[in-house]
Amino acid sequence: QVQLVESGGGLVQAGGSLRLSCVTSDRTFSVYAMGWFRQAPGKDREFVAAISWNGRSTDYADSVKGRFAMSRDNAKKSVYLQMNSLKPEDTAVYYCNFGSSIGVVKTQEYDYWGQGTQVTVSS
DSSP states (O other): OOOEEEEOOEEEETTOOEEEEEEEOOTTGGGSEEEEEEEOTTSOOEEEEEEOTTSSOEEEOTTTTTTEEEEEEGGGTEEEEEEOSOOGGGOEEEEEEEESSHHHHHHOOOSOOOOOEEEEEEO
16 A cells, blocks of 8 residues: 655744655655645644646645745655744644546545644734
């Protein structure tokens, strides 16, 4: 089974920045679009950002546009989420996952999730 390992979360003040990382064990990583998702306490998991297999296309939730930037390094089988101008409402556990396209990443239901990484933004 593919493993997804997220890291880079932490506690930061509002207005601060964090960079999340997700590394996978899947040797076919480079052919997949990747996505970041988050789940706040008491809320459903939601889409945050996605990137195409070659990194040329990205898509973001309206709530993070202009503040977050997703990137990838296929040689390292990794994706990243640079989060700037963080707000308390960004507090959540962040997860990554993959799919055949950005559209699929945003809409498919996943059977597997990694452990996620906690992001806490204080006001």
